[in-house]
Amino acid sequence: MELIVIGLNHKTAPIEIRERLAFPEEGIEKALSQIKSVPSLKENMILSTCNRVEIYAAARETEKAMLDLKDFLCQYHSLPLKEFEKNLYFLKGEEAVRHIFRVASSLDSMVVGEPQILGQIKSAYNIATDAKTSGLILHRLLHRAFHVAKRVRTETKIGNSAVSVSFVAVELAKKIFGTLEKRTVLLIGAGEMCELAARDLVSGGIEKVIVTNRTYERAVALAQEFRGEPIRFEEIYRGLRMVDIVISATNSPQYLLHHEEVAKVIKDRKQKPIFFIDIADPRDVEPEVGDIENVYLYNIDDLQKVANDNIHDREKEARKAEAIVKDEVAKFVNWYQSLEVTPMIIALRKKFEEIRNKELAKTLSIHPNFSEKERQSLEALTSSIINKILHDPLTLLKQKNEEAMADLYLDALCALFGLLVKSSEIPNKENDKDD
């Protein structure tokens, strides 16, 4: 039995491919049971988000399982393999564990540290649990993955700062105004840039959106989308008197807002602050506007710089997180190996015990007149011999060996003592106590 991951993500596949391989949420349960019916696989779950499509599985035969999963993806999505084969990655064993831990901790995300991925994995796991396609190994693996994600979140500052331009703008607005509630924003320009930037502010709690644009009709259309108010372009300075935040993104070749006029507006507003977000290129707001008291002016480069600083901080934190992942992978691999070692120990003991019982019975049948005391000391003698013989090999097996060595020992034992351990003998209950 081996853990495997097959999938593709934003690093290996373009959006066109990811879209076509994505599993719609309502179809996942059916897909899971389809995979389960494949004999080479024992447990499985599907993680399908906009940035990645991955199948996590416990395979009976690794090589076969990989091929079967590829076939499954082709059939399920009715896509020829050659269209996406080069985008796929396969991971097994320790690498698979590391990958899943990194995904859950958001170290493998497009925006490192973004918090959504953990929720997505949790719901993917819940679907698999409901469909009964996850078993001992995936249960354990996913619970450890959640634990790792939690450790990363509490022990590093990976999710602490805004790394996209529009979120930096939201954070800045909050540092100026406290909350965004009861705040009004003026959008200058009705293009996509403005809309996108405004969307994050609105979901941050902005109360009202006012839109102005050279073509009034487009202002009306965008205002409708935000249930806001359109105003004519000539009224731009009247608009400034009413709002707290201004997002400007027009194609105007010259500055639209000038120092003198804005200074007058601020005076009329009794010094109530305004936060200008100038994301136009070339700029819409004269840079000198930023010198006015109670005016905060950030252009796209300023915002990008803050975002980059934050990304840099995150990278530093990500290194700490990788160390946590490494530590946890080692723990998991140990547990996983103990699954293989334990049945071997049981089988070995059983075999020795059988030999002892057989030989003991023989001896006792030859000497029927042994007293109870003599019988007992014979029992004690034989069992002590077995324990002494088994002591060293068992200690060696129970030690945390390197994977290659552990496999070597296990193989040797099987061959030397003619043991046969079936995977079905792997204990069914999770009995590791550090969870």
Place this chain on the structure above:
Amino acid sequence: MNIYFFKFASLFYLLGVLAYSVYIIFLKESLSKLAMTIVSIGFASHTLAILTRYAEAGYTPVTNLYESLSFFAWMIIGVLLIANLKYKVKVLGSFLTPIALILMLFAFALPKEILPLAPVLKSFWHPFHVIFAFLGNAVFTLTFCCGIMYLIQEHQLKSKRMGAITKRLPPLKVLDDLNYQSLTFGFPLLTLGIITGAIWAEYAWGRYWNWDPKETWSLITWLLYAALLHQRLTVGWRGKKAAIMAIVGFMAALFTFLGVNLILSGLHTYSNW
């Protein structure tokens, strides 16, 4: 007895300063709660120190510099505890607790014996005068800290730096609101302090106003805060200007309290040391 409580309180303020310093580095919620608890214990002990001194001396213990400094520190911590209940500005403790601690240490170095009350201080009005004046000053200490924080935060945002400092300081709006609200509490208290002081002066020296340095400086302080309040309400002074004014006002208040006694001399001087 009162000295033991005083020392105990000082020790806890010191621990509180340490806890608040660790809090401002790591920003762990539990640390701010711990710091708050420590400071509250210090405050309780400090309250006992003042009550027992009152019982031992038989008069309100605000008659010499040791007592005044201790009383001032006590009020600052009191203002901090109230502000913490009302506003969620946890870093305030990181600013106010060290100020209180410095006052305590300063007081610590001064003679602490209970002396017979000077005749001029035996007045019904004297304790009121001192309590109002110090309560006003304690509130202005908060205004001052908000002003300092505002200037730092504003500078960070204007210079487009958004790093560790920005994250630790409250939003500008919150600081500016606190500036205004503390002003509306502090100003009437200061006014009452000056009025009760004038009434006391009438009893003590037979004149409401003597133009001694302390009186002059308290008038200057009052005028500064009055100007700030007036400008805020009429032309909308806020933000940076209000912050600077709060700092200037506090400097004047501090000079009225300490500078006048230590540097200049006048009617008030003998009542200290």
